[in-house]
Amino acid sequence: xxxxxxxxxxxxxxxxxxxxxxxxxxxxxxxxxxxxxxxxxxxxxxxxxxxxxxxxxxxxxxxxxxxxxxxxxxxxxxxxxxxxxxxxxxxxxxxxxxxxxxxxxxxxxxxxxxxxxxxxxxxxxxxxxxxxxxxxxxxxxxxxxxxxxxxxxxxxxxxxxxxxxxxxxxxxxxxxxxx
Amino acid sequence: xxxxxxxxxxxxxxxxxxxxxxxxxxxxxxxxxxxxxxxxxxxxxxxxxxxxxxxxxxxxxxxxxxxxxxxxxxxxxxxxxxxxxxxxxxxxxxxxxxxxxxxxxxxxxxxxxxxxxxxxxxxxxxxxxxxxxxxxxxxxxxxxxxxxxxxxxxxxxxxxxxxxxxxxxxxxxxxxxxxxxxxxxxxxxxxxxxxxxxxxxxxxxxxxxxxxxxxxxxxxxxxxxxxxxxxxxxxxxxxxxxxxxxxxxxxxxx
Numbered sequence: 001x002x003x004x005x006x007x008x009x010x011x012x013x014x015x016x017x018x019x020x021x022x023x024x025x026x027x028x029x030x031x032x033x034x035x036x037x038x039x040x041x042x043x044x045x046x047x048x049x050x051x052x053x054x055x056x057x058x059x060x061x062x063x064x065x066x067x068x069x070x071x072x073x074x075x076x077x078x079x080x081x082x083x084x085x086x087x088x089x090x091x092x093x094x095x096x097x098x099x100x101x102x103x104x105x106x107x108x109x110x111x112x113x114x115x116x117x118x119x120x121x122x123x124x125x126x127x128x129x130x131x132x133x134x135x136x137x138x139x140x141x142x143x144x145x146x147x148x149x150x151x152x153x154x155x156x157x158x159x160x161x162x163x164x165x166x167x168x169x170x171x172x173x174x175x176x177x178x179x
Numbered sequence: 180x181x182x183x184x185x186x187x188x189x190x191x192x193x194x195x196x197x198x199x200x201x202x203x204x205x206x207x208x209x210x211x212x213x214x215x216x217x218x219x220x221x222x223x224x225x226x227x228x229x230x231x232x233x234x235x236x237x238x239x240x241x242x243x244x245x246x247x248x249x250x251x252x253x254x255x256x257x258x259x260x261x262x263x264x265x266x267x268x269x270x271x272x273x274x275x276x277x278x279x280x281x282x283x284x285x286x287x288x289x290x291x292x293x294x295x296x297x298x299x300x301x302x303x304x305x306x307x308x309x310x311x312x313x314x315x316x317x318x319x320x321x322x323x324x325x326x327x328x329x330x331x332x333x334x335x336x337x338x339x340x341x342x343x344x345x346x347x348x349x350x351x352x353x354x355x356x357x358x359x360x361x362x363x364x365x366x367x368x369x370x371x372x373x374x375x376x377x378x379x380x381x382x383x384x385x386x387x388x389x390x391x392x393x394x395x396x397x398x399x400x401x402x403x404x405x406x407x408x409x410x411x412x413x414x415x416x417x418x419x420x421x422x423x424x425x426x427x428x429x430x431x432x433x
């Protein structure tokens with residue numbers, strides 16, 4: 001009897017080492033792998049919600065138009081003669097006659113989610129020629145449908161050109177009153 | 180509380196039949212606008228993008244918006260989207276000249292004169308949100324993955340910064356964030372599209388050259404667009420299942 005089990009101690013020793021190793025492995029696995037890992041696939045399920053929870057900077061045109069719904073309406077004429085001229089062409093439809101109608105607000109004004117959350121936060125007034133020319137400078141490769149100008153050649157009268165693009169073209173209704 | 184018996188029974192019936200989350204969404208589903216429901220079901224969507232080359236004017240609005248929306252470092256090489264300008268000599272189609280100064284962040288300088296005989300066009304690029312993405316397959320720790328709605332995301336808390344995925348992406352769409360030393364890439368503005376908004380690049384594109392699309396939404400104009408136009412994806416030979424569809428893409432674009 002004693003002879004039959006005289007090597008049992010070796011087996012038990014190996015078993016103990018393996019057992020300790022297994023326990024250590026299980027503890028390490030439990031500690032290192034997040035509990036939500038592998039719910040949907042080989043990744044942490046919580047990462048989806050973390051990606052969703054990031055802050056938004058651009059509110060979107062729809063949010064702007066909820067309050068500023070008249071932003072793309074025809075401009076008020078500056079003097080009476082122009083008012084008469086404009087009236088002949090009326091009714092003007094922003095969707096058809098306003099070339100900037102589909103232009104997203106935040107393409108020119110900065111990202112505005114903060115302004116949507118708190119309307120006291122100011123909206124940047126942007127009227128630099130550089131901004132206009134970012135889209136309208138003549139550049140080979142731009143599609144022909146895009147209105148493009150060479151600033152030096154695009155002059156009506158010097159005084160107004162010096163005053164910048166917006167002295168003739170209102171950004172919210174870029175067609176000039178003469179056109 | 181003004182609730183009559185009929186209203187109470189209806190609400191209770193809905194709650195028992197549909198359980199909590201679906202009850203919230205039910206009114207929106209009935210109204211024909213399930214995408215506006217407060218709870219977002221990832222498996223109902225399969226996101227992608229359409230890029231219309233013929234509309235791109237190279238303004239760089241998308242690049243600037245992307246950096247502002249997603250807190251992308253302004254450093255060189257850190258782009259989630261960028262715009263390339265291709266200048267092709269029609270008699271040397273194999274060697275296009277490509278430039279992308281700062282990814283197009285400040286637009287493009289004038290190089291060609293009109294009538295130079297060069298073919299010039301702009302190609303906006305971003306993560307192609309591949310259905311069979313090479314980059315997620317190589318991640319050893321499960322830090323990058325395809326979400327159930329088809330967007331490739333990075334779990335920054337798990338990323339080791341081993342750069343394996345940066346090398347695996349055939350489109351060069353990944354970079355290492357110099358602040359965290361983890362991989363980063365376009366998330367297709369996951370925080371926006373899951374709330375019913377479009378991506379920052381699509382939102383600010385002045386000509387509508389970029390459009391976010393939901394391929395699982397039968398009402399999405401993408402289905403008609405793909406039918407009616409000659410559509411191409413980048414590097415189709417790699418079978419990545421790219422979901423960024425280009426209209427008017429020239430064959431010289433790599």
